[in-house]
Amino acid sequence: MSTYNGLAADSLFMPGIFRKACWRAVGGVILVMSLVSCRQQVAEGGMGGSGISQGPITGFGSVFVNGIEHFLTSATIVVNGDEAGDADLKLGMIVRVAGAVDSAAGTGDATEIEYEQNLEGPVDSIDPSTDSLVVLGQLVVLDGLTVFDDLVDQEIDGVFDGVVDLADLKALDDANPGDYMVEISGLVDGNSVIHATRIEVEVDSGSYELTGTISSHNGALMMFDIIGQSIDYS
Template structure:
């Protein structure tokens, strides 16, 4: 399973810059303020609402979903939202007074390019990257595999340094493109000339748009949402409405949390996450092996002072350990479950936390609980960080129960190899075949033999992916079909 997509996860767009540099004027400029949001991140679960590892009580909450008053039922796993309210002293519960969601982009799909684990799409002239394991999908019979030309989709996620939108949530709005559809894009105004400007590199003609929500009119560096009709010939949105957006974080809260990618790094005491300045000199890093640097996705929590988030904890998101297989058992007391790769192989233990994103592709409800895994089982895809490799453990950041059985996969640091016999990853001694197992290096170039593959891998340092393909009867064989080095 290729991890090359993680290299693209560097969120340094104009939106980040605006969040960092914005001031209080101008109607909706984002930044740091007295009564702003205490949390900005991805929805990972329900019951109440889980965001950045905190379970928010929502009995008295108000909801703003795409500029319309809504309810908790309008939220979905994978949506990037902002929360107003408070976080309790235990750090894992809180009360939300208000939650807002606004998609980043909505428009027709074109130019689909498929690689091993992600697809590159063009939407309104922008590049959108969707992942089989990193994006949540919403819509009737809509999934990673079914994304098609001319689908109209809504996307929420993060932009990378190339201006590509890395999707955490993708919703099918319409099966086919219709020129009468209203499309949307969110971002910062740039290159303003009269009533023409750019948002996320998309040209916007606002000559006929309502801008009554902008107290000081159109301005460069203003964070807005644009709605209108898309002219594919001129790559221009003819706007009907331009509204101010507010992503301001609070200086008043006893705790503030942000999720995103490190976009600037000088030292652990001086770096940016999604454009916000962070000082993590006194922070606990999770896992302990976490190395802070540009391109790493993290969740940072702490208190804001003088415009800087003084973090007491920084936790990695994503991870290079992965497993896909059948749920074998679950332990509600320990918040764990085990995944069986094959009856002949040792299982992998998955450790959950309040930050783990739990997604269900089975049935109509996208929520997934450990209780459901215990009672119903199913085929799951898990991503996270390696725990104790001798105990075959993954500390999960994301769990998805698939709607069907897929190929068995295992990814992690290789800890042992025996030529033409086995490769050990996450404590699992996975058999290989001198006849049928194929090998590839990090550039997807074929390596002819296991011995040659061993020569280019380092024990306790190289991350490898092992795939055991399902056969005609829907079962894996317990012998690796493909082994490849991950970037």
């Protein structure tokens, strides 16, 4: 059984990669709703075979995922539901890669690469001492492989070095409450904890996104719960 940072592969999943199975809202507007699970099954490609793999982007040249260099010559790239290009793929993004793979050579020809963020919204709380933060009520934990990407480039502690860790993010958020939000990409364990592989810091647009399994749906009241959050879509 393969693992990622000590977590068994079958205990990790990526809500949102297949949007038909998930609820997604932007700025409170429901785009897709279903009552089925967001957990995905993965078919691994072998030598001369084809299949679907998923994991964080760890390098470029082409795109490296799970130790395989995937060539993008014929690949369709989709980022957060929109057609995109090579430049839109970033380190730490959890992606789904489809295509032929030669395991012996460590290469593949991707036909499709899809990225869907787990979570996007304002930070509720940050605890650098436990390498964790809470976003839209969801617990996010970090490790030494988590990639930060700062799109705001603000002065922090007198230095224009951007956000490079949780302490910087907390300093930015404390100094500018309500001005910024984060986009999270990561793997989700069986307790719905997101193990972040990438955190992107952005100016708060007022449009937020939460992906997960719907529960307690009440059609008459036009309300449902999703991973601990009550949503009113009336």
